[in-house]
Amino acid sequence: MSEQNLSRRRECRLDELTALLVAEGTATAQDLAERFDVSLMTMHRDLDELERRGLVRKFRGGVTTLPSGVFESNVLYRQKAMTAQKQAMARRARELVEPGMSVMLDDSTSVLELARTLGGITPLRVVTNYLEGLKVLSGTPGIALTALGGDYDPNHDSFLGVGCVEAIGALRVDAVFVSTSAASGGLAYHQEQHIVSVKRAMLDAAARRYLLLDHSKLGRVALHRVVPLEVFDLVIVDDGLSEEHAAELREHRVPFEVAGS
Template sequence: MSKAEDRRQDIADYVMRYGQIRIEDLVNHFGVSRMTIHRHVDQLAQQGIVRKLHGMVTVLPSGVYESTFRYRQSIGRAEKEALAHAVLPHVEAGQVVMLDDSSTAGAVAPLLAEVKPLTVITNSLHAGTALAEAGDVDYICLGGQYHSTYNAFIGLLCENAIARLRANLLICSASAVCDGTAYIQDQHVVRVKQAMMRACTKRILLLEHAKFGKIALHALDDLTAFDAVLVTDGLDAAVANQLREAGVRLQIVKTVAA
């Protein structure tokens, strides 16, 4: 990530922490010129991450900010890469693998060429772009209504397509985990993910440890519904023990900082 991208991410995180912040406070906090702050904030606003109004910067309504694919893709890159490599041993040549629209599953897509031949099904345009360039991968794109927020296809057409397919393995993620249940902010995204769970024999959930203790609006499923739950190191040991005692098949994944 470039220095400018790092700063935009820091600004987005700072605004999210406080909900709204004055431009002047951003200038003082980051120690850069007003022109630089305005330029970064304008770019974040174009991406649908923040709103700029009358000298203030505010987070867009809950869910829009957290769900924006470009933002999700830009954060936790080391964690996503660690999870992507850790899930590969679960993938076997000859399988049919389904990927959801998460940025975490998107990090898995370019690695699947290492396990071939494969058939890979996804509603993610980002993952599909990587799969289209991979050799010995039979790529199936799930259609439906395209949503730029998620850079993916969702909706009834997508759900119906999934219902007519069967796969060996689902690799997916969630927005938040609270009290042993995975949550997603958008109800339409939840419906697609739940359709994928029904269509797959084995289900693997990939999670960054920072998602634990967070909330989102709609329940996806209990963690016990997954055949494996891969979580990056940093998860509180007491929480990990509680999950295992509850029957969650938990695998801690070591993250190497980039």
């Protein structure tokens, strides 16, 4: 088999491997080698390549797409997680958007669900760095789009870096909607510093600030603090919120509301 054919075959296997891990979350290298009918050494090389691309996190004997305190799940995994909860939060967030407003949306999959609901609230100016968000809203009658520039990051499917932060700093919007990967002790957290910089800039550029936070992110921390939760005008959570976490939000004076299913 030619080198070109071998390369194509490997890329197809990597695509199938990624899809499987996004669906299942965690697997062992031995199990994956058997399922793909390759040697364990070949599977480890494939997993090393997926880790290099930022798609998975390896641990002793296995691999996962699930987040940790220092690893943010790839956008492919996040788009499939907690979908019903994100849609419920998006419906509540939509009620905060009125015709004539300018709104900024971050590159989270929670806020992407809000973007999908914005048709019909017009005229509206939407500003975002999320490529999928731009695709969702492009061509929607009555919605004017502003794309935030910067360096494209395939792991987040968005534009980030200094260029993005500077573009945000030149704007002032009526409201911003963001999400984050973890929240605990009255603080929002994220694993990646370049994401934190963009989220902070977005919050500084908005008159009103809203956070969409599904219950799986509560009681967790990550490497970097983003902001105190009390800076938000409203934190929207889904109805999976536990009494323990609700009490913690109240203790830290966090304005929050539960979005029903």
